[in-house]
Amino acid sequence: MTADTAPTDADWVATARTLSQALPLFQRYAGATVVIKLGGHAMGSDEAMRSFARDIVLMSHVGVNPVIVHGGGPMINATLEQQGVVSEFVDGKRVTDAATIEVVEMVLSGFVGKRIVQAINAEGGRAIGISGKDANLMICEQTDPKLGFVGTPVECNPQFLQSLRDTKTIPVIAPIGAGRNGETFNVNGDTAAGAIAAALKADRLLLLTDVAGLKDASGDVVSEMTPEAIRQLTADGVIKGGMIPKTQTALDAIDGGVRAVVILDGRAPHACILELYTAQGAGSLIRTPR
Numbered sequence: 001m002t003a004d005t006a007p008t009d010a011d012w013v014a015t016a017r018t019l020s021q022a023l024p025l026f027q028r029y030a031g032a033t034v035v036i037k038l039g040g041h042a043m044g045s046d047e048a049m050r051s052f053a054r055d056i057v058l059m060s061h062v063g064v065n066p067v068i069v070h071g072g073g074p075m076i077n078a079t080l081e082q083q084g085v086v087s088e089f090v091d092g093k094r095v096t097d098a099a100t101i102e103v104v105e106m107v108l109s110g111f112v113g114k115r116i117v118q119a120i121n122a123e124g125g126r127a128i129g130i131s132g133k134d135a136n137l138m139i140c141e142q143t144d145p146k147l148g149f150v151g152t153p154v155e156c157n158p159q160f161l162q163s164l165r166d167t168k169t170i171p172v173i174a175p176i177g178a179g180r181n182g183e184t185f186n187v188n189g190d191t192a193a194g195a196i197a198a199a200l201k202a203d204r205l206l207l208l209t210d211v212a213g214l215k216d217a218s219g220d221v222v223s224e225m226t227p228e229a230i231r232q233l234t235a236d237g238v239i240k241g242g243m244i245p246k247t248q249t250a251l252d253a254i255d256g257g258v259r260a261v262v263i264l265d266g267r268a269p270h271a272c273i274l275e276l277y278t279a280q281g282a283g284s285l286i287r288t289p290r
Contacts, residue, residue, distance in 0.1 A: 025277045030063030032203035033165070034276070035258075037193035038070045038116070039208055039266060048267070053119035055273050056170065060125055064276070065165045068127075069173045069196060071189035072112035079107050090146050096186045101149040104186045105131070108174035116172045128164065131174040133184065135160040138192060140177030140185040151177045151185025153192060156199035194249040198256025205253050206275060207246055208266025213284035214239065214247070224285045227251050250286045260287035 036056075043049055059066050080087060080103055088095040096104065113129035120127035132138025132153070137160055140151030164171050175192035177185040190207060197205040213221040214230075217238050225233075230247050233239045239247055250261035264271050264283025274282040 021279075022277045025279075026062050029059075029203070029276055031065070032063075033065045033067065033200050034059065034204045034206065034272075035067045035069065035193055035197035035200065035202045036206045036272060037190055037208060038068055039073075039189065039210070043070075043072075043112075043116075049115065049119045050123070051269060052266075052272075053116070053123045053125070055270055056120055056127075057123045057125040058273065059276070060168070060170060067161060067171050067173070067196065067200065067202070068116065069175060069189060069193035070108070070112055070116055071175065072108050075112055076104055076107050079103050090144075093147055093150070095147055096149040098149070101184055101186055105174075105176050105184060108176060113172055113174045120170060120172070125170055126168060127170040127172050129172045129174070131176040132187065132192065133176055133178040136178055137161070137173070138175075138177040138187065138195065140179060140187060142179070142183075142185070149183060149185050151179065151183075151187050153177060153187060153195035156195055158196075158199040161196070161200060188245065190246055190249040194253040194256075194258075194261075197253050197258045197261075201257040202253075203259045204276070205250070205258050205261045206272060207249065207261065207263045208271060209246065209263060210265065210267060211243075211263075212265045212268075213263055213282075214243070214286075222284055223281065224287070226289055227254060227286065230286060247286075254286065254288065260285055262286070 056066050080100065083103060085099050085103060087100060109131045117127045117129045135157055137157050138153050139155035141154050143150045143152045161171055173196065175187040175189045177187045179185055193205060214225060216222050230239065230251060234244060234247065246263055253261050262275055262283050262285045264275055268282065271282055
């Protein structure tokens, strides 16, 4: 560190002021369960992963109970290509056959999950990688026979995650579900996060995406919306394409007992901290009117 880059007294005072101003928000979320969906694109570089992990450990140290559900689409695509597994698509959705589900489970429960766990532990946290198959955390039924081993959660086991919370262990969950007849199902990461958040009656579900948030008809990001507004914007065609599954996950989670859902840009530095511990928050918050 050079004299030009060393923090000044003013910098330290500004840092102290920021921490002091955040006290009510630290108190607000102390003891709260926050489920975070980390998408494959939001993982980004090693530095982005370290920054995310550091924020998760900070949240844990100030009393939040973070639960991470991760995706890994880009990593799955790369591995399928390397292994010469050709994917078929029906209505834009990947058909998950027996060969594909093996790769999906290997990548998500293996490389991707362990990378997140290692990053959190390296920052002083205590994380463990699991999937929806462990302790029957997520029981699924087949979504559509045409899609093969793609599942929809129908039961969750929150007691398992609560036992991890009691030991201050941060669960890092791969969205792989168990079938009633021994099947292994690939589950959409947002869907899995929403189901787990509802089972835990989480205070917040944070959906980290590659967009700044939800936009209105003028194209401006809206900081807060009600479920009714979401439904109207969808009916009007303003919310469309890949955002529809995310907003539907948000609506289902709120109906299931989650206090609020936030759609925010996971590529932005310290996105989770900005959302929870600053007055302006980040992204678009969805909740019923108070």
